[in-house]
Amino acid sequence: MTERSGVEVRLENLVRRxxxxxxxxxxxxxxxxxxxxxxxxxxxxxxxxxxxxxxxLEEADGGRVVIAGKDVTGLPTSRRNVGMVFQAYSLFPxxxxxxxxxxxxxxxxxxxxxxxxxxxEALELVGLGRVANRYANQMSGxxxxxxxxxxxxxxxxxxxxxxxxxxxxxxxxxxxxxxxxRRIQLEVGITTLFVTHxxxxxxxxxxxxxxxxxxxxxxxGPPTLVYTRPATPFVAEFVGLTNRLAGTVKGGAVEVRGVxxxxxxxxxxxxxxxxxxxxxxVSLASRADAEEGPLVGAxxxxxxxxxxxxxxxxxxxxxxxxxxxxxxxxxxxAGTKVRLELRSDPVLIQREEPVATAS
Amino acid sequence: xTAAGNPAVATSAGRPLAGGRRLSxxxxxxxxxxxxxxxxxxxxxxxxxxxAFFNADSTFTLENFGHLSRSYVVRATIDTTVIxxxxxxxxxxxxxLLAYAIVTGSPNGLLRRLVVSASGVLAQFGGxxxxxxxxxxxxxxxxxxxxxxxxxxxxYAHGIWLFERSGLGLVYLYFxxxxxxxxxxxxxxxxxxxxxxxxxxxxxxxxxxxxxIAGPILFPSFLGAALLLFANAFSAYATAxxxxxxxQPMLSQQIAGALSSEVGAVEPxxxxxxxxxxxxxxxxxxxxxxxxxxxxxxxx
Numbered sequence: 001m002t003e004r005s006g007v008e009v010r011l012e013n014l015v016r017r018x019x020x021x022x023x024x025x026x027x028x029x030x031x032x033x034x035x036x037x038x039x040x041x042x043x044x045x046x047x048x049x050x051x052x053x054x055x056x057l058e059e060a061d062g063g064r065v066v067i068a069g070k071d072v073t074g075l076p077t078s079r080r081n082v083g084m085v086f087q088a089y090s091l092f093p094x095x096x097x098x099x100x101x102x103x104x105x106x107x108x109x110x111x112x113x114x115x116x117x118x119x120x121e122a123l124e125l126v127g128l129g130r131v132a133n134r135y136a137n138q139m140s141g142x143x144x145x146x147x148x149x150x151x152x153x154x155x156x157x158x159x160x161x162x163x164x165x166x167x168x169x170x171x172x173x174x175x176x177x178x179x180x181x182r183r184i185q186l187e188v189g190i191t192t193l194f195v196t197h198x199x200x201x202x203x204x205x206x207x208x209x210x211x212x213x214x215x216x217x218x219x220x221g222p223p224t225l226v227y228t229r230p231a232t233p234f235v236a237e238f239v240g241l242t243n244r245l246a247g248t249v250k251g252g253a254v255e256v257r258g259v260x261x262x263x264x265x266x267x268x269x270x271x272x273x274x275x276x277x278x279x280x281x282v283s284l285a286s287r288a289d290a291e292e293g294p295l296v297g298a299x300x301x302x303x304x305x306x307x308x309x310x311x312x313x314x315x316x317x318x319x320x321x322x323x324x325x326x327x328x329x330x331x332x333x334a335g336t337k338v339r340l341e342l343r344s345d346p347v348l349i350q351r352e353e354p355v356a357t358a359s
Numbered sequence: 360x361t362a363a364g365n366p367a368v369a370t371s372a373g374r375p376l377a378g379g380r381r382l383s384x385x386x387x388x389x390x391x392x393x394x395x396x397x398x399x400x401x402x403x404x405x406x407x408x409x410x411a412f413f414n415a416d417s418t419f420t421l422e423n424f425g426h427l428s429r430s431y432v433v434r435a436t437i438d439t440t441v442i443x444x445x446x447x448x449x450x451x452x453x454x455x456l457l458a459y460a461i462v463t464g465s466p467n468g469l470l471r472r473l474v475v476s477a478s479g480v481l482a483q484f485g486g487x488x489x490x491x492x493x494x495x496x497x498x499x500x501x502x503x504x505x506x507x508x509x510x511x512x513x514x515y516a517h518g519i520w521l522f523e524r525s526g527l528g529l530v531y532l533y534f535x536x537x538x539x540x541x542x543x544x545x546x547x548x549x550x551x552x553x554x555x556x557x558x559x560x561x562x563x564x565x566x567x568x569x570x571x572i573a574g575p576i577l578f579p580s581f582l583g584a585a586l587l588l589f590a591n592a593f594s595a596y597a598t599a600x601x602x603x604x605x606x607q608p609m610l611s612q613q614i615a616g617a618l619s620s621e622v623g624a625v626e627p628x629x630x631x632x633x634x635x636x637x638x639x640x641x642x643x644x645x646x647x648x649x650x651x652x653x654x655x656x657x658x659x
Contacts, residue, residue: 055556055560056559057556057559057560076559076564077556077559077560078559078560078561078562078563078564079562082560083560083561084556084557084560086553086556086557088551088553090551090553090554090556090557092554092557092572092576093576093657093658093659094575094576094658103558103561103563103571104561104562106571107558107561107562107563107567108562135657137657137658148557151557151561152560155561155562161560
């Protein structure tokens with residue numbers, strides 16, 4: 001495949017309504033040339049709608065779509081030069097793999113010999129040169145999605161759109177193909193929008209992750225920042241697991257069960273609040289340290305997750321999740337009395353009413 | 360290992376065989392179907408096939424098949440084939456359009472439920488009642504004709520075509536179109552919306568979609584359904600007999616004529632030979648239909 005550099009994509013104040021439901025409520029997003037942005041959010045948050053508006057498969061009720069500096073808002077999909085991979089298998093069933101890949105080139109009036117050559121190149125890029133003559137029903141789900149990726153890339157689009165392309169695959173294939181997509185995206189250097197509801201997928205693959213809720217972007221940033229410095233309680237709760245612990249905000253910190261923790265937003269007004277604490281910020285002291293106190297409790301369950309384990313501790317009035325290496329967690333079987341320690345990472349605060357600031 | 364050194368592996372219900380295997384009894388479930396097919400399809404076909412080789416004196420002969428070359432039988436074969444083919448193609452085209460209109464609506468919508476239910480009934484509506492319905496409505500004494508005539512439209516000005524081959528074709532469409540709707544709807548339901556969107560994202564338009572994607576995918580189903588309609592019309596009898604009893608253009612009517620001739624020349628062996636001719640044609644059509652269905656089932 002020919003190397004190419006990506007183009008900038010801008011979604012400007014996009015609005016999309018279905019009857020009385022607002023699917024997109026003024027979404028603005030700029031994707032840098034060659035960047036992979038993942039839109040992450042629960043069902044109905046508007047992420048797929050955003051992708052479809054960018055593709056031209058739906059019309060916006062307001063706002064603009066700009067690709068490489070050109071306003072394409074009014075253009076049909078066929079003239080936007082975008083490549084798309086769908087959630088459901090969308091290969092044409094009456095064509096073999098290379099014919100599927102060559103179809104877009106045929107639409108661009110590329111000669112028969114040239115389009116077969118380029119189709120085979122695209123299949124080689126996704127590692128499927130050997131299945132070029134197979135029909136969709138003769139391929140696995142993972143192979144079909146790779147052919148769909150090759151088909152999308154073969155037309156040399158300016159933008160690649162991936163609409164939950166891994167969701168129909170089993171976990172192992174999903175992880176492998178996710179890495180494969182990222183490798184190819186970097187190799188080709190194409191600007192990419194990846195839509196998913198799977199946070200692990202989004203965090204693993206993207207240069208930046210946009211977390212959406214109710215048609216709006218809650219936060220857009222590098223995966224590590226979204227995870228470690230969630231901008232809103234929704235992001236904190238949606239991305240990764242979070243303990244909700246009652247506490248009191250005072251003097252730019254929150255006191256949780258006798259421990260003072262710094263705040264992500266230090267200017268929050270004093271008063272009672274719920275602190276959102278990551279399980280990996282919670283550790284267990286050894287059994288010998290177990291005594292009475294607000295952070296002392298009994299291990300309820302230990303969930304083995306491979307390299308790490310998740311331990312649920314009952315503190316009497318609430319339960320707390322702690323995540324640690326499996327070797328460490330194995331020292332605390334269910335029923336063990338333990339004392340929790342909270343790492344002093346900045347935490348987010350949630351209140352019933354919108355979080356008020358001190359100023 | 361058992362003491363006998365020959366453990367029986369119970370994989371399904373049934374009688375143990377030598378070596379520990381069990382005779383599967385799964386086929387018992389197919390007995391009612393096989394009995395039905397045997398009694399009402401294979402046995403009558405065998406009787407007809409056997410009888411075609413005997414004359415009225417029960418002596419073996421090939422003469423009955425020789426009579427198939429009689430000019431009126433050849434004519435009826437051609438007429439039946441033409442009427443069946445025309446109504447099959449027209450019914451398939453109109454039925455496909457109607458089915459497409461349905462699938463573009465809501466999958467659980469009222470229109471779809473109404474049309475599918477009505478098609479289920481109308482596809483089975485035929486015979487004397489259907490012929491009478493047409494005679495009473497658009498026939499020369501029918502209320503539609505009288506109304507049209509009173510308003511200056513005389514569609515029988517050049518002859519009463521309802522009782523001719525063209526009229527028979529029109530009446531056949533009454534059950535061919537709903538049958539097409541029922542047969543073709545599942546194929547249309549199998550078309551994925553992503554195929555159209557993929558076509559568009561790859562630079563194609565609506566024409567490209569139908570020319571390169573939906574058309575080729577649906578064509579075997581369409582052709583298969585049209586063949587089924589052909590067989591349906593080819594084997595119809597009562598409607599044709601009720602509408603046209605002069606000239607007997609259909610092969611099925613020729614069978615009736617050979618069995619109950621008003622001039623006394625009853626030829627049961629000849630009737631059975633015509634029936635064999637029809638069975639052969641319908642079997643060929645059915646085999647073609649099955650082949651197309653097998654091809655389509657891989658795609659849809």
